[in-house]
Amino acid sequence: MSSLLEAYVQTEDFDITQEYQNLRENNSESGAFVSFLGQVRDFNEGDNVSSLELEHYPGMTEAVLNKLLQEASNRWAISRAKIIHRVGALKASDKIVWVAVSSAHRADAFAACEFLIDALKTQAPFWKKERGKQGERWLDAKDSDQAKARQWMK
Numbered sequence: 001m002s003s004l005l006e007a008y009v010q011t012e013d014f015d016i017t018q019e020y021q022n023l024r025e026n027n028s029e030s031g032a033f034v035s036f037l038g039q040v041r042d043f044n045e046g047d048n049v050s051s052l053e054l055e056h057y058p059g060m061t062e063a064v065l066n067k068l069l070q071e072a073s074n075r076w077a078i079s080r081a082k083i084i085h086r087v088g089a090l091k092a093s094d095k096i097v098w099v100a101v102s103s104a105h106r107a108d109a110f111a112a113c114e115f116l117i118d119a120l121k122t123q124a125p126f127w128k129k130e131r132g133k134q135g136e137r138w139l140d141a142k143d144s145d146q147a148k149a150r151q152w153m154k
Contacts, residue, residue: 004080005073007065009056011088016098023080023100030079030102032109036117042092044139048132054087054096057125061085064124072101072116076108083116085126115152122149 016037023033040052065083072081080102090096099116103109121141128139 005066005069006081007062007069007083007085009058009061009065009085009087011086013086013095014084014098016095019082019084019098019100023082023102027080027102029104030109031104032106033100033102034106034109034113035098035100036113037095038097038117040090040092040094040096044130047130047134049092049130050133051092051131052090052094052096053129053131054090055127055129056085056087061125065120068116068119068123071119072112075115076103076112077105078103078108078112081112081116083120085120085124087126118145118148118152121145 016035020033020035024030040049042049065085069081069083072078078101080100082098082100084098086094086096097117097120099113099120101109101113101116103112122145130137130139
């Protein structure tokens with residue numbers, strides 16, 4: 001089975017209903033569809049958050065996301081996988097990232113989806129700046145994200 005793997009970095013919002021339909025279209029070999037949606041929270045580390053600015057390294061970011069998709073395809077029997085990651089100025093409740101995977105069986109779809117979100121959080125070159133009542137601050141990678149990503153290296 002050949003995989004259809006897609007990664008997009010964009011400023012524009014996306015429609016998860018349409019993206020889900022695109023994943024299912026002409027995809028009768030898949031019986032399992034798993035997705036993860038990440039959005040901007042209105043709080044972080046005890047502070048209110050009014051907006052989030054995401055920056056990336058154009059070209060390199062897409063290359064890393066495509067490498068992760070290929071790794072997921074090599075590790076699990078998936079038929080399709082897609083990552084959409086937004087950059088630019090976002091406000092609370094805006095969608096940031098959508099990761100979706102389809103497979104013949106749920107175990108592969110769940111594992112591949114979890115791997116993709118864990119790996120992109122630590123490997124893809126994105127930088128986040130929060131704004132709120134406390135002012136602006138750049139966010140560092142969380143130890144918990146690093147620990148979660150390490151589990152896949154075993």
